[in-house]
Amino acid sequence: MLDIKYIRENPDHVKAALVNRQMSGETAKIDTLLQLDTERRRIISEVETLKATRNKVSDDIAAIKKQKGNADAMIAEMKTVSDTIASLDRGLAATQSQQEEILLQLPNVPHSSVPIGKDASENTVHKEVLTSKREFDFAPKDHLELGKSLGLLDFERGAKISGAGFPLYMGKGATLERALINFMLDLHLEKHGYTEIFPPFFVNQASLRGTGQFPKFIDQVYHIPAYDLYAIPTAEVPVTNIHAGEVLKGKDLPIKYAAYSACFRSEAGSYGAGTKGFLRVHQFNKVEMVKFALPETSYDELETLVSDATDILDALQLPYRILLLCTGDMSANAAKCYDIEVWSPAEQKFLEASSCSNFEDFQARRAGIRFKRDEKSKTEFIHTLNGSGLATSRLMVALLETYQTKDGHITVPEVLRPYTKFAVI
RNA sequence: GGAGAGGUGGCCGAGUGGCUUAAGGCAACGGUUUGCUAAACCGUCAUAGUAUCGUAAGGUGCUAUCGGGGGUUCGAAUCCCCCCCUCUCCGCCA
Incomplete structure (x- = not known):
């Protein structure tokens, strides 16, 4: 606001x-x-x-x-x-x-460093890291085929239980998913200094209003009328609202939280192209990073937020690029936003795996999150930032496709093996 | 689901219609005293809106806020209604 x-x-x-x-x-x-x-x-x-x-x-x-x-x-x-x-x-x-x-x-006012542009075609490539891009001497299978043949993913049964877009992971697929989540959380906690949060998955309307999903994007959120609760579309909502209505101490800033959560999105009106398998789902897993920062350092914090997220991809040795979104493509709440996209060898395109944004005081004003530099100073609105680090669904696509072998198996990346306890699927 | 007790400033806590501009205490901050610490003493000690003065930092006036919303009244922390939350007991339950 x-x-x-x-x-x-x-x-x-x-x-x-x-x-x-x-x-x-x-x-x-x-x-x-x-x-x-x-x-x-x-x-x-x-x-x-x-x-x-x-x-x-x-x-x-x-x-x-x-x-x-x-x-x-x-x-x-x-x-x-x-x-x-x-x-x-x-x-x-x-x-x-x-x-x-x-x-x-009303949407946020974009930062002066954000390029002016009409839509996604005018986003600029901020950085590309393609050193681990792999040349295949066979036709790579897509994640659906691999997931099915190896018994990792069962979208049909997921649809039977819940409906289309609710993935069911089985066997080593489920283990691999859990390994990814644990690996990402551990990296953020141990190397990047985040504090772990395990938030509620259902929130009230005030929380959605605080982060900006309500009222503008409420049609994307699942609502349970009997209890007037909303399924979180991202951990950003509960985690940012941890400090709603509070006055934080300047010396405690920045506060950095990392949270795993399942995320639920109705994706109303987005059926059609690019919706198969994991490319568009109603439920997915994500590790989210949230920062509460001083206004004068929030743009530095945005840069480290992006590198915290890409550290995951570097460790997994997956090719990716970072886009700086233009004014026409950026979400309404953000003042500046980078998307991180991971390469899908089967789709032959980049898939969004993370979005890292500085909201400046836009969410803080809605949620009433303020701080005092010291005892004497007046209260000011804080700057909030968040970014996925990362969403597992698109990551799983890239990982399965990139690490497949000619005979149809998956080599588990080195860094995940302590978590999976197996090296090959 | 049933019954009861509660929710007052950063914290504790008084307050049954006007004498409260929310008593008192603790913590915090500034100062005096002091060889240092401690203690004592003095002072400061909310948030927001709005108007106004000032180049500004900020000052001053007014209004609102005692869990949230509504009502009664010239006047509500105080009386009435609805809701939320916390605690205790009972019931049910993964």
């Missing part, structure tokens, strides 16, 4: 951000917002003057009554004042909720 004061003082900058995000149709909302803001402040000024009067006169009434005097006329007068206050307060609440509704829908 953007600061209404910032919008009031920089309306053209905010409108330009919308245009750069290919949302030029939304710029009129800024004018509406500013009108509501003027109206809101006008009512506040009027109603607070009346409240000050009422508070003053109520004290006078108390004093008169204490001396057994008659205050009937003042009471009658204050009754009409109170009625006016009630009426103004209703108008204020209506104006505020309209303003809030627009504010919650």
